[in-house]
Amino acid sequence: MSYGQNFHEFARYERQMGYASWGIAGQEKLKTARVGLVGCGGLGAAVALHLVRAGVGFLRVIDDDRVSLSNLHRQILYVEKDVANRCYKTRVAAERLLEANSGAVVEPLVGRLTVDTVESFMHGLDLVVDGSDNFAARFLLNRAAVRFRMPWVYGGVGGASGMTMTIVPGEGPCLRCVLSEAENSTDPLRDYGSAVVNSVVTIIAALQSTEVYKLLIDPASRNRDLLAVDVWDMSFCKMMVERDPICPVCSGLPGAEVGTHEG
Numbered sequence: 001m002s003y004g005q006n007f008h009e010f011a012r013y014e015r016q017m018g019y020a021s022w023g024i025a026g027q028e029k030l031k032t033a034r035v036g037l038v039g040c041g042g043l044g045a046a047v048a049l050h051l052v053r054a055g056v057g058f059l060r061v062i063d064d065d066r067v068s069l070s071n072l073h074r075q076i077l078y079v080e081k082d083v084a085n086r087c088y089k090t091r092v093a094a095e096r097l098l099e100a101n102s103g104a105v106v107e108p109l110v111g112r113l114t115v116d117t118v119e120s121f122m123h124g125l126d127l128v129v130d131g132s133d134n135f136a137a138r139f140l141l142n143r144a145a146v147r148f149r150m151p152w153v154y155g156g157v158g159g160a161s162g163m164t165m166t167i168v169p170g171e172g173p174c175l176r177c178v179l180s181e182a183e184n185s186t187d188p189l190r191d192y193g194s195a196v197v198n199s200v201v202t203i204i205a206a207l208q209s210t211e212v213y214k215l216l217i218d219p220a221s222r223n224r225d226l227l228a229v230d231v232w233d234m235s236f237c238k239m240m241v242e243r244d245p246i247c248p249v250c251s252g253l254p255g256a257e258v259g260t261h262e263g
């Protein structure tokens with residue numbers, strides 16, 4: 001791509017390409033990137049908008065849900081007519097995303113991430129973003145990401161709290177290194193039920209989107225901690241996390257020896 005020959009494209013992205021760590025080279029990396037998004041609810045809708053507006057060239061989105069009234073307070077891609085029409089989220093999301101940036105390719109999949117679908121979902125992608133609402137899907141994604149050595153960005157919200165972590169298999173802890181898979185004890189946000197403050201969704205989605213940009217443009221600058229946010233307490237807590245040398249998921253990858261803290 002030559003921005004000298006494509007003024008329209010240059011003008012669209014000039015305000016972010018002007019950021020020194022981004023540049024024209026970064027923009028070109030986004031344009032050729034292929035990103036997957038698991039879930040198109042609160043986190044997923046906001047992440048999708050960020051990525052497509054920023055110029056990520058290809059986005060594959062999987063979700064089996066239809067838009068409902070209780071989604072509208074936080075799921076910023078959807079409007080009231082989508083509830084009335086019982087629209088599938090991924091289909092209406094693809095339409096809205098292309099209205100925002102017709103240069104993107106958005107592949108909407110109506111379905112769930114399962115042991116049967118995860119491999120085809122991840123095929124040909126560079127990385128995946130977690131916009132799911134449950135840890136079964138996240139641990140499934142984590143196992144597949146380790147298997148395919150594919151980076152992914154965990155995100156979760158509950159109440160006024162949220163968490164995010166960037167996982168690069170073999171170069172730091174996987175989700176299983178940090179959280180137990182045993183029953184509900186795995187879910188740090190479980191106490192909130194289905195309640196969620198919409199502003200924390202926006203914050204976690206923005207942080208996840210930023211991690212995607214960094215993984216694509218300058219992977220060394222990615223976040224290496226588990227970040228916990230509470231917008232009601234206005235607290236931001238970064239917790240250093242390390243690989244579990246006996247992790248049942250990722251200990252077979254290089255660099256898992258005891259005492260190794262990779263980055």
Ligand SMILES: [Zn+2]
Pocket residue numbers: 173174175176177178243244247248249250251
């Ligand atoms: Zn692990």
